[in-house]
Amino acid sequence: MKKTKFLDKFLVAFFVLVAIKIIAMIAQWSQEAMQDALASVFKFIFFACIAVVMIILLQSKEKDPLPPAQKKYGGGGVPLDSSLFDRLKSMYEDIAEKHIQNxxxxxxxxxxMNLLKDYYRAAKTLEQGGFYNEAAAVYLKKLYNKADAANCYVLAKQYDKAIxxxxxxxxxEKVGDLYKIIDDTENAFLFYQMVIDDYLMSYQMVKAxxxxxxxxxxxxxxxxxxxxxxxENHDPLNCLQNYFANIGDxxxxxxxxxxxxxxxxxxKKIIYLEAMKHEFKKAPELRVPTRNIAYEIxxxxxxxxxxxxxxxxxFNPDDEVILKDISRYKTGRNKMFRN
Structure with a gap:
């Protein structure tokens, strides 16, 4: 009841203000061209009518129950027709997009943030514009996303906050990287060693x-x-190949x-044979020793x-005879087993 009386009083006050504004605009006709003045009056009346319609809609909502097709939107719990809400949302989207284009x-x-309550897009927009500290604050306070906030602090060179x-x-490992950036080698190596210890605990030797x-x-x-x-047979072939790959001479x-x-x-010689197939191709100087090892295995x-x-x-890629020998050996062995 109190809200209805307030809207009635507000509507009366609004009409008074509209009337005063129209009188003021008419008073300027002597100073402006008649055409421009009339255009201004019609524009003002048009927007005033829209405002009056909105006020009347709000007034009727206070008197009648909320229909099923309507929903409440906004922090104040003001009931808005869903189609009206969609139009407002689309309008705000367009406004935001125009700001980005500019x-x-x-x-x-x-x-x-304030009109669409889309905190993620707000943070991403700030990040896109290079406002990394502001984006980090949104990630932390509104989205509780420490990972993206830390990344923004790195981009802002706020390394202490990121650490x-x-x-x-x-x-x-990222902590170690950041300590290394700020030339704190002691702390960087401390955290790198933690990373290595974790890898060794799970037998990820190559990563360590x-x-x-x-x-x-x-x-x-x-x-x-x-x-x-x-x-120790922890991914042995991969470890062996990486070990050999690190030897440049x-x-x-x-x-x-x-x-x-x-x-x-x-x-483990079958695994070693697999490694020799790769090493054989590296350099001509390695062909003889790797081939001899392969033959032995x-x-x-x-x-x-x-x-x-x-x-x-x-180990004999250009030797056609070896292929025939292999074929003869397999044929002879098959015959032996059949007999």
């Missing part, structure tokens, strides 16, 4: 070696981890291939794994 990213963000968030998120090599510049430690992975690589093979147990395993003879072709 590079007015903060204004667009205000529309998304705090990444610590809370347990993203240790990459942190040693690429982040801490410790190639010797990286090789030790890879060799350990090979010896061909002569030293040949020596390492021979040395590791001399310590390779019989049950094939000769040792052919009794129990006859199909291993097919591997000979990888």
């Amino acid at each position: 590079n007015e990213y903060k204004k667009a963000a205000v529309v998304y 705090t968030l990444y610590k809370e998120l347990q993203q240790k 070696s990459l942190v040693y090599r690429n982040k801490m510049n410790m190639p010797t430690e990286a090789q030790k981890v890879l060799l350990r992975g090979w010896e 061909v002569k030293k690589l040949g020596q390492e291939i021979q040395e590791i093979y001399s310590r390779t147990p019989s049950d 094939i000769a040792e395993k052919v009794v129990t794994r006859s199909e291993i003879v097919n591997e000979l072709k990888h």
